[in-house]
Amino acid sequence: MxxxxxxxxxxxxxxxxxxxxxxxxxxxxxxxxxxxxxxxxxxxxxxxxxxxxxxxxxxxxxxxxxxxxxxxxxxxxxxxxxxxxxxxxxxxxxxxxxxxxxxxxxxxxxxxxxxxxxxxxxxxxxxxxxxxxxxxxxxxxxxxxxxxxxxxxxxxxxxxxxxxxxxxxxxxxxxxxxxVPYEKKAAKYxxxxxxxxxxxxxxxxxxxxxxxxxxxCPFNRVEEGSDHKVGIITSSTSYQYVKEVCGDRFPVLKLGMAWPMPEKLIRDFAASVSLLTVVEELDGFIEDHCRALGLSLAGKDVFTPLGEFSQNLVAEKLGLPVPRGTALEETIPARPPVMCAGCPHRGLFYTLNKLKLTVLGDIGCYTLGAVPPLAAIDSTICMGASVSGIHGFLKAAGGEMDGRTVAVIGDSTFMHSGITGLVNIAYNESNATVIILDNSITGMTGHQQNPTTGFNLKGDPCTKIDLETLCKAVGIRRVRVVDPYDLAQCEAAIKEELAAPEASVIISRRPCVLLKYVKTAPPLTVDKDKCVGCKACMKIGCPAISVRDGKAGVDETLCVGCNVCQQLCKFDALRAPGEV
Amino acid sequence: METKNMMIVGVGGQGTLLASKLFGRLLLDQGYDVKVSEVHGMSQRGGSVVTYVRWGDRVCSPVIDKGEADFILSFELLEAARWMEFLRPGGRIITNTQQINPMPVITGAAEYPQALEKRMAEAGVALDAMDALSLAEEAGSSKAVNLVLLGRLSRYFDWPEETWQQAITASVPEKFLELNRKAFHLGRNS
CATH class of the missing domain: 3.40.50.970 (Thiamin diphosphate (ThDP)-binding fold, Pyr/PP domains)
Known part of the structure; x- marks a missing residue:
């Protein structure tokens, strides 16, 4: 079919x-x-x-x-x-x-x-x-x-x-x-x-x-062309761009097998064309192999190792006509990804920013905590690097940064690579404060289950790894849970754990607001008489809040009533329905 | 047949993916070679999103480049302006007039450009602007903007409404079928 x-x-x-x-x-x-x-x-x-x-x-x-x-x-x-x-x-x-x-x-x-x-x-x-x-x-x-x-x-x-x-x-x-029947084969396995x-x-x-x-290999094939002045070796999506702009004009050697490469096929192809050109995204991998065979060619000297290609880029580099469009003259404001309205990470990052802490970050939706106005992350490297990194950071600072530094890591990322870093913190005794942002799902990749959610890939209930028990078992004595929608509670907990003379884990727990089972509250409204336009509510970078003509406004199609903004308003201008 | 190009642009969460899936399916049913290129992951989080739909006898590249799009179906006005350069000369932008402020506008670091419709038209764009949000609400949900816009788009193709409605039936869960069929119909007859 x-x-x-x-x-x-x-x-x-x-x-x-x-x-x-x-x-x-x-x-x-x-x-x-x-x-x-x-x-x-x-x-x-x-x-x-x-x-x-x-x-x-x-x-x-x-x-x-x-x-x-x-x-x-x-x-x-x-x-x-x-x-x-x-x-x-x-x-x-x-x-x-x-x-x-x-x-x-x-x-x-x-x-x-x-x-x-x-x-x-x-x-x-x-x-x-x-x-x-x-x-x-x-x-x-x-x-x-x-x-x-x-x-x-x-x-x-x-x-x-x-x-x-x-x-x-x-x-x-x-x-x-x-x-295939299993046989014990010691020398092989x-x-x-x-x-x-x-x-x-x-x-x-x-x-x-x-x-x-x-x-x-049938996946390595030469596609003939009418003009042998140029011959192109290419693969993957680059092949599609080449065919888009060249059609059947130049001969193409398409490599469907990236490794090992066919030496004779490449040599024969190179001999059949005047200028050998390698079109490949990222590194000059095919190019290096061809050069090792002693072939001269055009490769990364023409085609950038940076970013994605497109048909226009390939056309331009091959000297072919490039379509043009018309743009407006002024700059169009960027629309970067943002934390969703009601995202449980928002209140936590607001607090970290407010306390002016150094924050070693990790990989997940919450990397968006680096973006203004939250701007509360100092480093992002790879899965787990926050927990391992804070240990080295504190050891190097010799007590200087104790009480001013935290690591933040998501629940799924913690299970992926954070645990071993936490073992190091416990074993080699640094005074680290690790915050696990437990939104009960793997968020950024689109809601995948993980060992802490209690459900498997097929959605069936299964063993749920308990983060509190796990952290305690690793050797962390101070483990506590906060609700990131409660700013006062978050701030008090973070201050307390930073002041404690030993390592601690704070689990900031609230499910991702996009999860189907999460019940959201009705949108807030703004009492325009009370709003003085101080923009305190703007400090959390919520896409549902904006200020127009000196007054705050809440987009009721986006607001999920998380009430984080309400806690920032000193003038009682943000109201939940029914509140007076 | 020369390859035809349509971009579907909007803001993450507006339902652009369903529109491209539905349209891709319709094109496949009409016997074309089709490619639909989507964006997943980080950029879905309220960011600018774009989907490329290409169809013809043989489609190679999965993406559309500047100066190539026959149609840009835009779910938000600023996004229409952002991607305008991808339109080929003689191409058409069909856009929702809804405005959604991006974060730099919300924080006051930038302003939402004024009179975008007028200025795009002055730049020579064939512009078909409509209030798709109101029609979606009339159909029963603000989330049905995608089907309203597809309905409007359908007026530029020769296929009968039944062809489109069949693709809708095949792409939309039973529970939301009536809403989506109605939204499409309102868009097509707007």
């Missing part, structure tokens, strides 16, 4: 059709929908793991047990899972195993734009790189064949534009591969030095065989 699917949904369809049995992932834009879509197939066991390393090891365990498995993550997630990655490259697989990784050129929702293709080369693993949804489906299925034929995990590399674009796919039937030394040559030999396979 022909249907429109997101690239991510097409990967999930590929998992289904290939008979994948176990999926374990951590959500991360732009990869999240692969696992969400996989969970809709009853034949697939799918789960959210606490982090990508756990997901990859779970998928490896499933492969070891003899069933086809998958783990999915965003580019930075692969850093977390790099440890198992490099060693399962040695062990190989029992049943097929595929690792999905989605890059985010342009950083639509990421803290860096690293290029995951380097991992394939560094771990000596094959990587397939689809350019649309049809390829995403086909490559996913082919990845399992490759995995089992060459006894290797296979990387499937997506990117924002392939993951989040719908295009036409033709769906097929599911195959049910017979489970126990990677202690004596065994690993014997596995490394196997990895090198496998890479040679894969490079030979790449020469005839």
């Amino acid at each position: 022909k249907t429109l699917m997101l690239g991510n949904e097409a990967v999930a369809r590929g998992l289904y059709e290939a008979g994948c049995a176990v999926v374990s992932s951590y959500p991360g834009t732009p990869s999240t929908e692969i696992t969400e879509a996989a969970a809709k197939y009853p034949e697939i066991y799918a789960e959210w793991a606490p982090n990508e390393k756990v997901g990859m090891e779970t998928a490896f365990g499933a492969s070891l047990a003899g069933r086809r498995s998958f783990c999915g993550m965003k580019h930075v997630g692969l850093n977390v899972a790099a440890d198992p990655l490099f060693t399962i490259a040695y062990t190989g697989v029992n049943a097929g195993m595929v690792i999905g990784v989605a890059d985010d050129a342009g950083m639509h929702s990421s803290q860096n734009e690293q290029d995951s293709r380097h991992y394939a080369k560094a771990a000596k693993l094959p990587m397939l790189e689809p350019a649309d949804s049809a390829e995403a489906l086909a490559f996913t299925k082919a990845a399992y064949e490759l995995s089992e034929r060459f006894d290797t995990p296979v990387l499937l590399k997506m990117c924002t534009r392939v993951s989040h674009s719908q295009s036409v796919v033709e769906t097929g039937e599911r195959v049910e591969p017979a489970p 126990i990677m202690m030095p004596g065994n690993a030394i014997r596995r490394h040559p196997v990895v090198e030999e496998r890479l040679k065989q894969l490079a030979e396979y790449a020469e005839t």
Whole structure:
């Protein structure tokens, strides 16, 4: 059947059709929908793991047990899972195993734009790189064949534009591969030095065989062109931009297999054109390989390593006509993402700003606490870095910053990578105050369950990890819960914990206001007679509040009656319905 | 057929994704090659959002670039102005006249530009501006702005209303079907 699917949904369809049995992932834009879509197939066991390393090891365990498995993550997630990655490259697989990784050129929702293709080369693993949804489906299925034929995990590399674009796919039937019986094979699966030394040559030999396979792999193809003055090697979404602007004019070598690369195919292609050009987003990965083959070419000297490409960028760099549009002359005010009206993080960040604290931040919706007027975050690095970072910060400051510094981290991020940092705080005894922003969901990626929510990926009730008990078990004696809608309570708790002579955890607990089960209150109204236009209510950066003609106004379509603004009004001008 | 381009722009949370899914489905049913490119994640949080819909015999790029859009369907006036440069010469902007203040305007760091409709028209844009919010409310919910705008858009295509209504039936949950069908009808006949 022909249907429109997101690239991510097409990967999930590929998992289904290939008979994948176990999926374990951590959500991360732009990869999240692969696992969400996989969970809709009853034949697939799918789960959210606490982090990508756990997901990859779970998928490896499933492969070891003899069933086809998958783990999915965003580019930075692969850093977390790099440890198992490099060693399962040695062990190989029992049943097929595929690792999905989605890059985010342009950083639509990421803290860096690293290029995951380097991992394939560094771990000596094959990587397939689809350019649309049809390829995403086909490559996913082919990845399992490759995995089992060459006894290797296979990387499937997506990117924002392939993951989040719908295009036409033709769906097929599911195959049910017979489970591969598990046999104990110590020399293959126990990677202690004596065994690993014997596995490394196997990895090198496998890479040679894969490079030979790449020469005839149907996903590496030459598309002929009429004008051989220029020949373009490209892959992924860059291929689409090239075809958009060049059509069939220049010959194109499209690489669907990102690693290893086909040496002979590339050399023959290069010999057939006058100017070899490599068009690839982010790093010059194909380019470096071509240069190592001694080929001269145009690459990153022409095409930027920064951000996403587009058809106009490719046209301009190739000297082709570029369409132009007309803009208004004046600057249009930016519309950056903001914390939602009623977001439980708002009151907490207002308090941190008010107390002028140094705040080590983390990864999630609450990174928006860095934006004015809240402007309450000093650093954001990666998952968990707030909790580990505050410990080093306080140790280095030798007591100077005690009582003035906090770490903030979300519930899901804490379960992902915050716990180990908290163990360090307890074990090596710093006087850190860690605030867990518990909104009872993984918010930024679009509401995924996590170990603290009490529900699994399929929405079924399951064991709920209790944050208070966990923090106490780790060795933190001072653990308390506050309601971030209650500003006085928040401020008092933070002051108290900062003053305490030991480490503490404050759990700022209130569910994300966008969760369906959250009951919101009616919107507030402004008593225009009482409002003096002092703008105190504007200090929380709520999109529902604005000041016009010297008086505050509340947008009743946005306001959810959280009452945080009301607590800032000294003139009693903000009213809940029924209040006098 | 040469590839046709439509951008759907608005503010995160306004329902632009449903509009693009519905339109993409309709185009697929008409036998076109289709690509629909969406934005997920961080930028959905009340930020400026854009969806690209492209259709034709063979669609390559999933995105639309400056000077390429045949239509821009805008859910908010400022967003129409923001993306105007993506319109091709001779293209058309269909926009809701609703104004939603972005954070720099709320905080007073910037002003919401005045007379945008007039100035876009003066810049040569074929502009079809409408109060989609009022019609959505008339249909039963302010959230139905997306279907009102799709209704207005439908007037620029030759397909009968039934073709559109079929795509709506296939894309919208049963519970909201009547509301959405009505909103579409009001937009189409506005």
